[in-house]
Amino acid sequence: MGYCFTDLTRACADEWSAYIEHDFVRQLGQATLADTAFRHYLAQDYLFLIHFARAQALAIYKSRSLADLRQAHEGLKTIVDIELGLHVAYCREWGINEGDLARLPEARATLAYTRYVLDTGSRGDLLDLHVALAPCLIGYGEIANWLNAQPFTLRGATNPFDAWIAMYESDEFQGAMTRERDWLDARLSEVTPQRFSELVVIFRDATRLEIDFWQMGLDQQD
Numbered sequence: 001m002g003y004c005f006t007d008l009t010r011a012c013a014d015e016w017s018a019y020i021e022h023d024f025v026r027q028l029g030q031a032t033l034a035d036t037a038f039r040h041y042l043a044q045d046y047l048f049l050i051h052f053a054r055a056q057a058l059a060i061y062k063s064r065s066l067a068d069l070r071q072a073h074e075g076l077k078t079i080v081d082i083e084l085g086l087h088v089a090y091c092r093e094w095g096i097n098e099g100d101l102a103r104l105p106e107a108r109a110t111l112a113y114t115r116y117v118l119d120t121g122s123r124g125d126l127l128d129l130h131v132a133l134a135p136c137l138i139g140y141g142e143i144a145n146w147l148n149a150q151p152f153t154l155r156g157a158t159n160p161f162d163a164w165i166a167m168y169e170s171d172e173f174q175g176a177m178t179r180e181r182d183w184l185d186a187r188l189s190e191v192t193p194q195r196f197s198e199l200v201v202i203f204r205d206a207t208r209l210e211i212d213f214w215q216m217g218l219d220q221q222d
């Protein structure tokens with residue numbers, strides 16, 4: 001007993017590094033990523049964010065304490081009132097308009113990942129849902145930090161993907177990541193070894209689906 005978030009990444013070290021250091025991420029850092037691959041990813045990420053909002057609504061439903069209810073409510077407000085609007089505006093800068101987004105067919109990797117998270121949360125409890133969302137909520141902050149530590153990463157106007165890195169390295173985003181990690185550390189400190197091994201399966205599966213999401217972007221798969 002006495003687990004923490006890092007025990008999850010340690011239990012899936014290969015999958016975690018394959019996700020954080022994926023070729024899509026490297027090419028984004030090196031500014032060598034094809035525009036078409038980034039556009040495909042951005043458009044599918046719009047659909048991902050819609051389902052992420054549904055997952056926050058599910059977190060509200062699964063909350064048993066006022067503190068958890070408030071936290072999930074804040075998450076839902078942030079994604080619906082702020083982040084989806086920012087994402088739509090960012091897509092427009094890349095030449096994808098709202099009509100394109102509304103008509104977008106959902107790629108299989110998007111379908112698999114988002115429905116996996118929602119199903120895990122539906123059949124399980126709030127901790128299952130948070131663990132399924134952890135690669136998303138904590139991974140992107142780690143990716144920005146990993147990119148900033150790589151000598152090949154280009155920052156500033158020479159990198160067309162600089163704004164993407166800037167978003168996830170921001171104090172605001174890194175603060176949300178730390179809060180999520182603290183929440184998980186507190187919950188994981190109380191679970192039994194058997195429960196922890198169930199959570200490892202969820203964390204590994206969600207991480208594998210994040211890897212597939214990058215690959216979908218890179219290969220522009222539908």
Ligand SMILES: Cc1ncc(C[n+]2csc(CCO)c2C)c(N)n1
Pocket residue numbers: 045048049052079083135136137138140210213
């Ligand atoms: C496939 C995919 N995985 C993770 C994120 C990152 N992300 C999505 S919602 C959210 C919380 C509110 O910002 C975060 C960090 C993404 N955009 N796309």
